Structure formats: structure tokens, C-alpha cells
Amino acid sequence: MAKLNWGIVSAGRIAALFCQDLVFSENSHLYAVAARKQTDADEFAKQYQVEKAYQGYQALFDDPKVDIVYIGTPHNFHFQQAFDALTAGKHVLCEKPMTVSTEQCQILVTLAQDKGLLLMEALWTYFLxxxxxxxxxxxxxxxxxxxxxxxxxxxxxxxxxxxxxxxxxxxxxxxxxxxxxxxxxxxxxxxxxxxxxxxxxxxxxxxxxxxxxxxxxxxxxxxxxxxxxxxxxxxxxxxxxxxxxxxxxxxxxxxxxxxxxxxxxxxxxxDDRQSLGYHFEADEACRLIKLGKAESAVVTHQHSLLFQVQLAKVKALI
CATH class of the missing domain: 3.30.360.10 (Dihydrodipicolinate Reductase; domain 2)
Incomplete structure (x- = not known):
């Protein structure tokens, strides 16, 4: 079974932890990374043996060899990056919270459903x-x-x-x-x-x-x-x-x-695992893509929308 090519959006700390664990995901191949600065992308690629290093995220989204994008940037950037990745035809695993509003979340869910692409919030804890x-x-x-x-x-x-x-x-x-x-x-x-x-x-x-x-x-x-x-x-x-x-x-x-x-x-x-545990969510994403599924039954789109509603309700009481 062919491995899926991952494109990593961000060369930061969380992205590094995720990539560290991808070696434990049998159906995953760490193919590309993108950062705002070419030097950051190059350094990250060297450290984690990534084939391609891009300056700017759109270049990664436009790479036809990228199957799925992992978004590990700060959460205020998630919406636009996930939107651009989905628009480019890429499956998306996006760090939590996936957006900063219910409206943004609904737009991404609708876009992913219309395109038949996987959109999953990277709630790794659910898969431990x-x-x-x-x-x-x-x-x-x-x-x-x-x-x-x-x-x-x-x-x-x-x-x-x-x-x-x-x-x-x-x-x-x-x-x-x-x-x-x-x-x-x-x-x-x-x-x-x-x-x-x-x-x-x-x-x-x-x-x-x-x-x-x-x-x-x-x-x-x-x-x-x-x-x-x-x-x-x-x-x-x-x-x-x-x-x-x-x-x-x-x-x-x-x-x-x-x-x-x-x-x-x-x-x-x-569980006595040797990994940090991020590869479990990567395994789930790969499994769903190979099955042609656009949504996880573990972290559903409704879960992501509920989180946004709850965060907004709490925020309103602060």
C-alpha cells in the first residue's frame, strides 16, 4: 500500500513534535515542509529528512505530490491556511483549535464536504x-x-x-x-x-x-x-x-x-509506547483517506463545531 505524502505547514515546535512521530506511522511519508522563511524550512527539512522545503505555504499547497497537509501554525492562522489547502485539493489535519470562530469552522467543514476531502482537527488525545x-x-x-x-x-x-x-x-x-x-x-x-x-x-x-x-x-x-x-x-x-x-x-x-x-x-x-503519541492521529487520517472518507468518526466535524461554540460561550463569560 503506497504511503501518503505529508506536507507540513510550519517549522515550529508543534510541527517538529508531529514530524518526530511520523516515523511510527506506517502509511505516512514526510515529503514537504513550508515556512515563512526559506532558511527555516531548509533547517527543518535537514533535521527531519524532508524531501522538499518551501518558502511560503501556497507553494506547498500547489505541489501535486502532497496528499495531506498538517497545519501546525498558531491558531489565528489556521482558517486561511486550511481554506487554501482545501481549495488546492489537499486533505487537511489541522491543529486545535481548528479556527477561532464557529463561522470559520463551518466554512471549512462545508468546503471539505463539497470537495470530498478529509478535514480533521488534530485532537491527538482522542486517539491515545x-x-x-x-x-x-x-x-x-x-x-x-x-x-x-x-x-x-x-x-x-x-x-x-x-x-x-x-x-x-x-x-x-x-x-x-x-x-x-x-x-x-x-x-x-x-x-x-x-x-x-x-x-x-x-x-x-x-x-x-x-x-x-x-x-x-x-x-x-x-x-x-x-x-x-x-x-x-x-x-x-x-x-x-x-x-x-x-x-x-x-x-x-x-x-x-x-x-x-x-x-x-x-x-x-x-500503553508503553516509544512515541510521543501524535502518530495515532496520523494513522487515522491515512486510514480515512485510503477509504475515501471525508470525516473522522472519532473527531467529527460536529465535535469541531461544538468546541467553537463552547469556547465562545466561555469567552463571553470572562
Whole structure:
């Protein structure tokens, strides 16, 4: 089976981590990279043995050998780059959040559907074996009826008023940058949207939030989420039922999960992977393209639209 040629949009840190893991994806070939500067593209290509290095993204989109594009730029650039890639006939795996508004997300979804091209938000956490094992335990009733979900994700980001994270004009703030993880992880285990929202946030001098707590409810499930640029949070997920609970340490990059009944550890799972874990989403994208599918059943277009709605609702309460 022929490998699919990946074109990488960005020579930054996240793109580097993704490319580091592509060697673990059997159906993937790292073919091209594009950056704003030719020197950056050349250096990235040399480090990761990429065949082609382009200055400017349109040149990559126009390369007929590129099958699928991975977009790893800051999220305020995602919409236009994904739009241009789809318009050029390329499948797209786009980092989260895929856009910065529901309207942008809907435009991309409609375009991808009209062209019959894969559009998938790069929510790698959904494809991690430990996350899937936790969901299986939940579905099997191992913790009884789900009552609480608690998820947080935060790392200290030094304040820089000109940096992307703190620049309002670049869609800065911890909600879009890190808060997508707690929201998405909660949604992975819930059956309905989160409502009755209560939000507390700290807004820094540039006008963006750098610490956020979200409390809400999904049917009968209480939801507690947090994200921060101020400090490292626990970064764990807890699924708490009336018979026990599941702990997922470092849930955003989960390698293990643990099943408890009251204070007793009943079962543990570890995937013992050698990779970071990004190749699982790459495998899914390749599988779908080879099947002629334009949408993932794991990270659906509706998931991406829901994330945008939730982010907007939280943002409105800050």
C-alpha cells in the first residue's frame, strides 16, 4: 500500500513534535515542509529528512505530490491556511483549535464536504490508547453512573506582551491555547453539551485571560475544568462515578489510566509506547483517506463545531 505524502505547514515546535512521530506511522511519508522563511524550512527539512522545503505555504499547497497537509501554525492562522489547502485539493489535519470562530469552522467543514476531502482537527488525545481504555471502562459500567468530570491543563508561560500567547490580536489567551484540552477531554466522555456555565478568570494587562476555571453541568454530570498560563496545574482527568473513579494522569498526553473502587486500585493500563503519541492521529487520517472518507468518526466535524461554540460561550463569560 503506497504511503501518503505529508506536507507540513510550519517549522515550529508543534510541527517538529508531529514530524518526530511520523516515523511510527506506517502509511505516512514526510515529503514537504513550508515556512515563512526559506532558511527555516531548509533547517527543518535537514533535521527531519524532508524531501522538499518551501518558502511560503501556497507553494506547498500547489505541489501535486502532497496528499495531506498538517497545519501546525498558531491558531489565528489556521482558517486561511486550511481554506487554501482545501481549495488546492489537499486533505487537511489541522491543529486545535481548528479556527477561532464557529463561522470559520463551518466554512471549512462545508468546503471539505463539497470537495470530498478529509478535514480533521488534530485532537491527538482522542486517539491515545489510555484515553480509549478509560472510555471503555466507563462504557462497561466499571465506575457505575458518571457523576463528575474534572480536567485541568496549565503550564506557566512567562508574560510577554508581544508574544503570541498574550497578544489579543493574535487570538491569545490560555482558553484557546490550552483550554481546548479540558473542554475536549470532557466532551470525549460526555453524552451532551456542557451548560449552566459559571466562569472565573484572571485577565492580564494585554486584555487576554491567563487563568480560567469553568464549572458546568452536562445532564446529571457535574463538570469542573481549569486552564492556566500562570502555573502548572495537575493536568489530570478524573471520571468519577457512584461506584468508583478513573484517574488519567497527564491526560492531554495520556500514557496510562487507573481504575479505583473507593480507595482501592482495581486495574491499571499503560500503553508503553516509544512515541510521543501524535502518530495515532496520523494513522487515522491515512486510514480515512485510503477509504475515501471525508470525516473522522472519532473527531467529527460536529465535535469541531461544538468546541467553537463552547469556547465562545466561555469567552463571553470572562
Amino acid at each position: 490508547p489510555a484515553m480509549q481504555q478509560a472510555k471503555q471502562w466507563l462504557n462497561d459500567g466499571r465506575i457505575g453512573k458518571l457523576k463528575h468530570i474534572k480536567v485541568d491543563f496549565g503550564y506557566p508561560v512567562p508574560f510577554n506582551p508581544d508574544g503570541r500567547e498574550y497578544n489579543a490580536e493574535l487570538a491569545g489567551g490560555c482558553l484557546l491555547d490550552m483550554g481546548i484540552y479540558p473542554l475536549a477531554i470532557a466532551d470525549y466522555f460526555l453524552q451532551s453539551d456542557i451548560d449552566n456555565l459559571y466562569v472565573q478568570a484572571h485577565v492580564c494587562e494585554t486584555g487576554v485571560e491567563d487563568d480560567v476555571i469553568i464549572i458546568g453541568k452536562s445532564d446529571d454530570v457535574m463538570v469542573s475544568l481549569a486552564t492556566s498560563f500562570q502555573c502548572r496545574l495537575g493536568n489530570n482527568a478524573y471520571l468519577i462515578g457512584d461506584k468508583g473513579y478513573i484517574l488519567i494522569p497527564d491526560a492531554f498526553r495520556a500514557k496510562e489510566c487507573h481504575l479505583f473502587h473507593l480507595d482501592d486500585l482495581i486495574e491499571s493500563f499503560s
